[in-house]
Amino acid sequence: MKKKVRNPLIRRIPRELRGDWKKYLVVFLFLVLTIGFVSGMYVANESMMTAAKTGVDQYKREDGHFELNKKADASLINAIESGKKADVKAYYTDKAQKELDDKFDSEFNKEFSDKFNDEFEKEFSDQFDSEFKAKFDEQFDIMVKAQFDARFPDIFAEQFRAQFGAEFDKQFTDMTGVQPDSQSPLYQSMYNQAYEQAYDEAYEQAYATAYEEAYQTAKQSQYAEAYKTAYDEAYSTAHDEAYDTAYSEAYEKAYPEAYDEALNKIKDEIDDKYADAEEKYKLDDPDFKEVRVNVYENFFRNEEEDYNNDGTTDGTIRIYVRNDNVNEACLLEGAFPQASDEIAIDRMHADNVGVKVGDTVTVSGETYRITGLIAYVNYSTLHEKTTDIMFDAIKFDVAMVTDGGFARLHKTIHYAYAWRYVNKPADDIEEKQQSDNFMRALLTQAVTSDNEIEDYTPAYANPAINFAPDDMGSDEAMGGVLLDILTVIIAFIFAITISNTITKEASTIGTLRASGYTRGELVRHYLSMPVIVTLFAAITGNILGYTVFKNVVVSMYYNSYSLPTYVTIWNSQAFVKTTVIPVIIMLVVNLIIIMRMMRHTPLQFLRHDMKKSKKGKAVRLPDWSFLNRFRIRIMIQNRANYIVLFVGIFFIAVMLAMAVGMPDTLAYYKKNAADMMFTKYQYVLKSYEDDDNNVISTENADAEKFSMTSLLRKGDQLDEEVSVYGVADNSRYVKIDGLGRLNGNEVYISDSFADKYSIKAGDDILLDEKYENKQYTFKVVGIYDKSQSIAVFIPIGQYRSVFGLDNEEFTGYMSDSEITDIAEDYIATVITERDITKMCDQLDHSMGSYMTYFQYLCILLSAVMIYLLTKLIIEKNENAISMTKILGYENKEIAGLYMLSTTIVLVIADIFSVILGVIVMNTVWRVMLFSYSGWYAFHFYPSGYAKMFVFILMGYLIVMVLDFNRIRKIPMDKALKEANQE
Numbered sequence: 001m002k003k004k005v006r007n008p009l010i011r012r013i014p015r016e017l018r019g020d021w022k023k024y025l026v027v028f029l030f031l032v033l034t035i036g037f038v039s040g041m042y043v044a045n046e047s048m049m050t051a052a053k054t055g056v057d058q059y060k061r062e063d064g065h066f067e068l069n070k071k072a073d074a075s076l077i078n079a080i081e082s083g084k085k086a087d088v089k090a091y092y093t094d095k096a097q098k099e100l101d102d103k104f105d106s107e108f109n110k111e112f113s114d115k116f117n118d119e120f121e122k123e124f125s126d127q128f129d130s131e132f133k134a135k136f137d138e139q140f141d142i143m144v145k146a147q148f149d150a151r152f153p154d155i156f157a158e159q160f161r162a163q164f165g166a167e168f169d170k171q172f173t174d175m176t177g178v179q180p181d182s183q184s185p186l187y188q189s190m191y192n193q194a195y196e197q198a199y200d201e202a203y204e205q206a207y208a209t210a211y212e213e214a215y216q217t218a219k220q221s222q223y224a225e226a227y228k229t230a231y232d233e234a235y236s237t238a239h240d241e242a243y244d245t246a247y248s249e250a251y252e253k254a255y256p257e258a259y260d261e262a263l264n265k266i267k268d269e270i271d272d273k274y275a276d277a278e279e280k281y282k283l284d285d286p287d288f289k290e291v292r293v294n295v296y297e298n299f300f301r302n303e304e305e306d307y308n309n310d311g312t313t314d315g316t317i318r319i320y321v322r323n324d325n326v327n328e329a330c331l332l333e334g335a336f337p338q339a340s341d342e343i344a345i346d347r348m349h350a351d352n353v354g355v356k357v358g359d360t361v362t363v364s365g366e367t368y369r370i371t372g373l374i375a376y377v378n379y380s381t382l383h384e385k386t387t388d389i390m391f392d393a394i395k396f397d398v399a400m401v402t403d404g405g406f407a408r409l410h411k412t413i414h415y416a417y418a419w420r421y422v423n424k425p426a427d428d429i430e431e432k433q434q435s436d437n438f439m440r441a442l443l444t445q446a447v448t449s450d451n452e453i454e455d456y457t458p459a460y461a462n463p464a465i466n467f468a469p470d471d472m473g474s475d476e477a478m479g480g481v482l483l484d485i486l487t488v489i490i491a492f493i494f495a496i497t498i499s500n501t502i503t504k505e506a507s508t509i510g511t512l513r514a515s516g517y518t519r520g521e522l523v524r525h526y527l528s529m530p531v532i533v534t535l536f537a538a539i540t541g542n543i544l545g546y547t548v549f550k551n552v553v554v555s556m557y558y559n560s561y562s563l564p565t566y567v568t569i570w571n572s573q574a575f576v577k578t579t580v581i582p583v584i585i586m587l588v589v590n591l592i593i594i595m596r597m598m599r600h601t602p603l604q605f606l607r608h609d610m611k612k613s614k615k616g617k618a619v620r621l622p623d624w625s626f627l628n629r630f631r632i633r634i635m636i637q638n639r640a641n642y643i644v645l646f647v648g649i650f651f652i653a654v655m656l657a658m659a660v661g662m663p664d665t666l667a668y669y670k671k672n673a674a675d676m677m678f679t680k681y682q683y684v685l686k687s688y689e690d691d692d693n694n695v696i697s698t699e700n701a702d703a704e705k706f707s708m709t710s711l712l713r714k715g716d717q718l719d720e721e722v723s724v725y726g727v728a729d730n731s732r733y734v735k736i737d738g739l740g741r742l743n744g745n746e747v748y749i750s751d752s753f754a755d756k757y758s759i760k761a762g763d764d765i766l767l768d769e770k771y772e773n774k775q776y777t778f779k780v781v782g783i784y785d786k787s788q789s790i791a792v793f794i795p796i797g798q799y800r801s802v803f804g805l806d807n808e809e810f811t812g813y814m815s816d817s818e819i820t821d822i823a824e825d826y827i828a829t830v831i832t833e834r835d836i837t838k839m840c841d842q843l844d845h846s847m848g849s850y851m852t853y854f855q856y857l858c859i860l861l862s863a864v865m866i867y868l869l870t871k872l873i874i875e876k877n878e879n880a881i882s883m884t885k886i887l888g889y890e891n892k893e894i895a896g897l898y899m900l901s902t903t904i905v906l907v908i909a910d911i912f913s914v915i916l917g918v919i920v921m922n923t924v925w926r927v928m929l930f931s932y933s934g935w936y937a938f939h940f941y942p943s944g945y946a947k948m949f950v951f952i953l954m955g956y957l958i959v960m961v962l963d964f965n966r967i968r969k970i971p972m973d974k975a976l977k978e979a980n981q982e
Contacts, residue, residue, distance in 0.1 A: 016529060024529075027537075028533055031490065031534060031538070032537045032541045032544065035541025035578045036549045039541055040549025040550040040551075040553045042479070042545070043546055043553075044472075051564050051566035059327070060327065064435060064458035066442060072417070072451065076451065081293055082292065086445050093267060140218075152207065290441070294422065298323065299414060299416060300318050301319045301411040301413055301414065302414070303318075303363045305362070305397055306361065307362075314353070315396055316395065317399050318396070318398045318399070320376075321403055322337065322401070328377060330374060331344070331372055332374060332565065333373040334371050337372070338402065340405045344371055344374045346373070348558070348559075348561065349382060349394070350373050368405065378462070380467070380563060381468050383462075391467060410825075412686070414454075421434060428460065431459075432460065439458075472557065483581075487585045489647065493869060494589075495589055495594075498526050499597055507605065510604070510605030511602075527590055527594055534582055535579075538578060541578060542575060631904070646912075650916060653948060655858050656917060657918045659852075669936060678814070679733040681814070682706070682830065682832075683814075685811065685826055685827060685828060686825075686826055686828045700819045702816045704814045705813060706726060706734075706796065706810065706814050707725070707810050708723055708726070708812070713767055722791065724794070725799075727795060728796050738781070742781065742798060745776070745779050745802075749780050752937075763779075788935075859954050859955050862955030863954075878970050894967055899964065903960075910949055913952070915945075926938070
């Protein structure tokens with residue numbers, strides 16, 4: 001007995017597939033290629049991500065690294081490994097007290113002496129003058145009296161005797177009538193008696209008068225000179241005696257008071273400083289936990305690499321000594337170095353520059369033979385600095401040498417240390433907490449050991465570790481989104497096709513419904529074809545994904561990243577995202593449309609009454625020619641198809657904007673790199689003084705001193721590193737009008753800084769020290785357009801004032817020519833044009849050729865999209881086209897009606913999509929780069945718009961040939977047959 005077929009509609013599926021095999025083949029291949037590539041991306045990502053995760057322990061990858069200003073001793077390493085915080089406050093207090101003790105005596109003595117001398121001299125002079133004058137006047141009177149008394153009796157006696165003798169002789173004669181005779185006893189008796197009596201009376205009277213006259217004479221002639229002489233002698237003696245006593249007493253009293261005051265002031269400053277640091281770094285965080293780590297030396301030198309040995313430096317090579325404790329390398333080819341003249345270099349860099357095992361490279365003048373190609377576990381991408389937007393595998397290399405090979409080199413040793421947690425964090429949140437706690441402890445230990453942290457980078461913040469997995473993860477996400485969008489578009493194309501088919505087969509559907517077929521059976525029938533095509537495309541795509549496309553994606557990743565060897569891993573997520581989800585999308589979209597169509601009653605199907613509402617009035621068109629109005633009617637009738645067409649073209653235009661705009665952007669920066677640099681060389685010195693404390697100078701006439709430091713602009717997404725330049729007055733390199741007139745906190749900023757953060761003149765910017773609790777507020781007064789870096793510019797004198805530097809201190813030299821007379825030991829780094837172009841060079845190398853392929857892919861995608869939609873439009877109007885043929889219109893005329901309508905719509909959609917695509921891509925570019933340090937604006941040349949327009953149009957021109965051939969094949973009797981069937 002013949003088995004009964006449960007649903008005869010199943011037999012229609014093969015016939016429908018054969019009848020429209022071209023359309024289904026195009027859709028099938030389209031989905032296979034998309035699903036295959038995305039599946040291959042998932043498989044490659046999962047395999048490489050697993051290898052990377054396994055390599056963390058296998059190759060002992062660091063949990064982070066830090067760099068110190070000088071080599072740490074064993075005690076500091078032990079303290080750091082303990083995870084304990086040092087008592088910074090006590091350290092600063094002890095250090096400040098020691099510094100106070102060293103300088104207090106000399107500073108206090110000078111200040112005290114100056115102050116004491118001024119006060120003592122004034123007080124002593126006032127007191128001494130008043131006391132001395134009284135004493136001197138008393139002594140002067142005694143001196144004058146003594147001198148008078150010593151001379152006056154003799155002078156008076158001689159004068160009195162002469163005067164008294166004459167007068168007595170006269171009186172004697174008058175009294176006795178006898179002539180005086182000195183020999184006469186009577187005369188002598190009377191003379192002596194009268195003399196004594198007269199002498200005493202005259203002496204007292206003459207003494208008073210003569211003494212007053214003599215005193216006044218002495219005071220006028222002798223007082224001033226005697227006073228000065230006596231004053232000077234007395235003052236000096238009294239001053240010395242009083243000064244020593246007063247100084248000693250005042251010093252003993254003032255010294256402890258001044259010392260305590262100075263110490264308390266320092267302690268207050270330390271308290272304030274520590275309070276700020278405590279708040280910023282949470283040094284006294286109650287949730288702080290000691291994080292024990294193992295610290296390993298991971299020293300390196302940044303040397304000059306000449307990989308083709310032509311005598312010209314080709315880039316920088318970072319040299320490490322082979323290390324079996326941390327950050328080991330995966331050997332991909334050859335062997336590790338054993339001798340001092342052997343070296344192993346990064347595999348990706350070797351591929352990029354065309355060197356291989358057995359070749360020789362020159363490193364800072366020393367020749368090494370390449371023995372192996374490696375991939376360091378902490379350098380999955382060759383980021384020279386953590387602030388670099390893009391890695392540079394062309395002009396930057398990492399390499400391994402022996403201890404002897406390391407000793408042959410002469411560049412500065414960077415004292416970098418890698419750490420690994422003793423207790424591994426359970427998740428990203430705990431890793432961040434451990435890193436923060438460890439950094440607090442590290443800061444305190446470094447400070448209390450008189451060392452400085454030059455760099456601190458936990459693994460989660462290291463782009464050399466995370467860029468590759470993050471980028472592969474974003475590729476995976478982007479591939480999934482791309483697949484979902486394309487699947488939705490294809491699903492809508494299927495839905496429109498099925499909708500048109502249901503409309504054409506309305507009578508048949510009405511008959512089947514009247515014959516007992518359920519709505520569900522018919523829904524499942526029309527739903528089967530898109531689901532079957534999608535399912536088989538997904539299966540085929542996954543097979544290709546695990547074979548062909550997986551290898552394609554792997555080769556792309558190996559071309560960009562330094563990855564270890566991997567093993568292909570089955571990815572269940574890939575199966576779900578590339579098989580289950582596309583089938584579900586196809587099922588849901590078509591189910592909604594088909595269910596909507598199947599809500600009509602059997603009678604409505606039989607009457608072809610497929611409108612849900614009453615037929616509205618036709619759109620009244622202008623009084624144009626018949627052909628133009630006919631074309632407008634075609635556009636209106638197919639507006640749903642044209643909307644889908646616009647969405648598809650817009651999606652392709654966004655991809656084209658990236659494929660066309662990225663090469664334009666890279667070309668712009670490579671072409672204008674020289675104009676974006678204010679000088680060709682920036683030599684950053686370790687110190688402005690040499691070992692003998694002499695200022696480092698150069699004979700190069702092009703050299704100009706400058707100062708530079710790095711601050712942080714803190715944000716929600718990124719803490720951006722900002723270079724602050726102190727520029728010489730009337731600089732020949734940084735030519736900014738008005739820079740010399742800046743004062744206070746006024747600055748100029750680079751155009752990149754202003755563009756990235758939308759800063760304009762008059763705004764304030766707040767910048768922080770990296771490893772200190774200091775903040776600076778600057779007022780922007782202008783924009784400088786000749787700098788690609790995120791930078792701030794101020795006069796060098798103002799720079800020294802802001803950052804508290806000595807008057808002669810500077811950071812390095814700017815020059816348009818190479819400086820050769822400064823010893824390499826004094827040079828920390830040299831900034832050249834390479835720092836501007838390395839991102840462009842790397843992106844051009846990694847993605848330049850892929851962008852060309854991607855442009856071709858977009859042309860193909862546009863052709864497929866347009867082909868499927870225009871095919872629907874022509875199929876929907878087959879009866880009308882057949883009728884126009886009956887009326888005598890030729891194929892060219894009919895094509896002019898239908899194809900020109902589509903052409904007009906497509907050209908308009910093309911124009912708008914190109915403009916919108918560039919706008920969207922520019923927005924996406926800004927969002928993407930905003931999460932990275934630095935800034936490269938998206939540049940799109942006017943020719944790019946024309947190129948995008950032409951690329952989409954090229955896809956349509958391919959389709960036009962197929963559409964004309966399809967119109968030509970529509971028979972004239974098709975309309976008559978359809979009419980008879982109705």
